Amino acid sequence: MDTTTETPWLTESQQHxxxxxxGATTLLMDRLDRDLRTAHDLSMPEYEILVRLxxxxxxxIRMATLAAQVSHSRSRVTHTISRLERKGIVQRTQAxxxxxxxxxxxxxxxxxxxxxxxxxxxxxxxxHLVEHASPEEFAVLGRVMQRVVDQLDDAGSCPxx
Amino acid sequence: MDTTTETPWLTESQQHxxxxxxGATTLLMDRLDRDLRTAHDLSMPEYEILVRLxxxxxxxIRMATLAAQVSHSRSRVTHTISRLERKGIVQRTQAxxxxxxxxxxxxxxxxxxxxxxxxxxxxxxxxHLVEHASPEEFAVLGRVMQRVVDQLDDAGSCPxx
DNA sequence: GGTCTGTGGTTGAGTGTTCAACAAGAGGGA
DNA sequence: TCCCTCTTGTTGAACACTCAACCACAGACC
Numbered sequence: 001m002d003t004t005t006e007t008p009w010l011t012e013s014q015q016h017x018x019x020x021x022x023g024a025t026t027l028l029m030d031r032l033d034r035d036l037r038t039a040h041d042l043s044m045p046e047y048e049i050l051v052r053l054x055x056x057x058x059x060x061i062r063m064a065t066l067a068a069q070v071s072h073s074r075s076r077v078t079h080t081i082s083r084l085e086r087k088g089i090v091q092r093t094q095a096x097x098x099x100x101x102x103x104x105x106x107x108x109x110x111x112x113x114x115x116x117x118x119x120x121x122x123x124x125x126x127x128h129l130v131e132h133a134s135p136e137e138f139a140v141l142g143r144v145m146q147r148v149v150d151q152l153d154d155a156g157s158c159p160x161x
Numbered sequence: 162m163d164t165t166t167e168t169p170w171l172t173e174s175q176q177h178x179x180x181x182x183x184g185a186t187t188l189l190m191d192r193l194d195r196d197l198r199t200a201h202d203l204s205m206p207e208y209e210i211l212v213r214l215x216x217x218x219x220x221x222i223r224m225a226t227l228a229a230q231v232s233h234s235r236s237r238v239t240h241t242i243s244r245l246e247r248k249g250i251v252q253r254t255q256a257x258x259x260x261x262x263x264x265x266x267x268x269x270x271x272x273x274x275x276x277x278x279x280x281x282x283x284x285x286x287x288x289h290l291v292e293h294a295s296p297e298e299f300a301v302l303g304r305v306m307q308r309v310v311d312q313l314d315d316a317g318s319c320p321x322x
Numbered sequence: 323g324g325t326c327t328g329t330g331g332t333t334g335a336g337t338g339t340t341c342a343a344c345a346a347g348a349g350g351g352a
Numbered sequence: 353t354c355c356c357t358c359t360t361g362t363t364g365a366a367c368a369c370t371c372a373a374c375c376a377c378a379g380a381c382c
Contacts, residue, residue: 007280008287017303018286022209024309025186026232031313043338048183064360071187076339078362083338099347100360119168125179126169132308140301142178147293148185152192204368225330237369239332244368261330261377 032124040117041087045072046080047121050106050114053090059106062095066104071153089113193285201278202248206233207241208282211267211275214251220267223256227265232314250274 010018033044042050048070053059061069067077081104084090089110095101106114133141171179194205203211209231214220222230228238242265245251250271256262267275294302 007284009283010286010291013303014291014299017299017306018290020303020306020310021290023232024306024313025190027313028309029186030232045338062360071184071191073340074361075341075363079338082362098360101347102361122170123168125171128313129179129182129309130171130175132312133305137301137305138175138178140298141305142174142181144294144298144302145178145181145185148189148290149181151293152185152188152289206368223330234370235331236333236371240369243332256330259330259378263331 028128031128032121035120035124036117039120040113042113042117045070045076046084047114047117049077049080049084049104050089050110050117053104053106054111054114059111060093060103063102063104084110189289192289193282196281196285197278200281201274203274203278206231206237207245208275208278210238210241210245210265211250211271211278214265214267215272215275220272221254221264224263224265245271 029044036042036044036047049066052066052069053061063077063081064074066081067074070077072080081090081092084104085092088107090104090106093103093105095103130138190205197203197205197208210227213227213230214222224238224242225235227242228235231238233241242251242253245265246253250268252266252268254264254266256264291299
């Protein structure tokens with residue numbers, strides 16, 4: 001962090017946008033998480049993992065890959081998968097061709113839990129986000145966010161310590 | 162949660178936007194939090210609280226008001242303020258005119274910590290978000306996010322249980 | 323005055339996340 | 353083959369957050 005260069009302060013309106021973004025994100029995530037929890041005993045991070053698994057060949061992904069996909073630390077994914085395994089939603093298997101490798105696999109039960117939960121989640125995203133933007137606005141949101149992702153996830157290519 | 166009505170699934174492109182938003186938010190928050198922590202031993206939620214306090218008359222806000230401003234539960238704010246108090250960054254005082262009331266006050270030391278931290282934070286917001294949107298795009302982001310906030314925070318007027 | 327209900331704030335236990343340290347296999351070069 | 357280093361995944365302790373229960377005061381109503 002270079003302290004010799006001038007810090008570019010935010011204008012009042014930029015500040016206002018930033019706070020809206022912060023507030024909206026806090027409320028939105030909180031709400032989606034709460035809905036999933038009460039209806040399906042699943043947290044947002046858990047749900048995200050299930051979605052990735054369900055879309056993958058064999059419903060199975062290597063731990064490190066999974067961590068990269070959801071931008072969590074390897075440690076965090078280990079803990080989360082352990083929890084999901086205890087609930088019978090995923091299973092661990094030895095990855096072929098790499099003695100260190102472990103893959104998480106979505107069980108049939110896990111898949112049906114996900115099918116249910118998806119309704120809750122998608123409705124929430126619609127009602128609390130999509131509804132409030134025109135298609136054009138939504139597209140702008142997507143473009144900006146995509147640039148943010150691109151620039152951030154190969155800067156610190158490993159968010160995991 | 163009404164299970165009789167049809168769930169409005171997301172189109173492929175909506176899904177893509179949603180994932181970008183999710184990914185960007187995860188990476189961005191993580192990065193800003195990490196930078197604040199390593200440079201100033203402060204978390205994002207802590208920083209947000211300090212900002213609110215610093216802008217308030219007497220650098221002091223009632224606990225419940227503070228909780229509402231940053232959209233956290235009262236319990237969470239209690240814990241956070243306790244932590245900040247232990248570090249000498251804020252102090253608790255009895256609120257006047259209400260026997261139950263407690264206000265958090267930013268200390269001089271707290272103010273100077275905030276002054277330092279603000280550089281780090283603002284630079285981060287600039288480099289990782291503002292830079293990647295044109296003024297028009299940024300304005301769109303603000304409008305959409307503001308609508309999301311409006312609709313979510315008087316739906317569940319108390320995010321606190 | 324008394325009770326009743328609602329709000330403000332705290333507490334402690336349970337849960338999830340981070341962080342640093344670790345074991346074990348992979349892959350390279352001498 | 354023997355190192356050396358990097359990657360993979362796990363572990364346990366420390367830390368942060370959630371949740372439900374709780375006490376104390378405020379305000380209204382009788």
